[in-house]
Amino acid sequence: MSDLRKAKMCARGSRAFFLSQGWDWQDFLKNGIELETVEKADDAMAQQVVKAVKNG
Template sequence: MTNVVTVRMSHIRQATLCSRGARAWFAANGLDWSKFLSEGIAAETLEATGDPLALKVCGIAREEHLNG
């Protein structure tokens, strides 16, 4: 099992965030939205922003990673 936690669109939706806002947030933070949709993004990358909503989404992804 890998230690890299990948955040996907499903985690954003579980956090009750909208795709429009997430897309704008990705653009504002210089992150590739299209790549995220196809591959996901490492939780560490989002956590590095320190953004509270990003941290919420990463928490959901990490919990899923731990619990399967």
């Protein structure tokens, strides 16, 4: 969640995005998600999070 917040994403919007990608929101909250998985998403929101993670 901290990386989503760094990218200025809210939990509600992020949850909806996860569901649209077919990703498990509860599993993400528990275990996180591999950056490579998010990088493969053809979505501007996902790329914004990737950029925030890589740039700290």
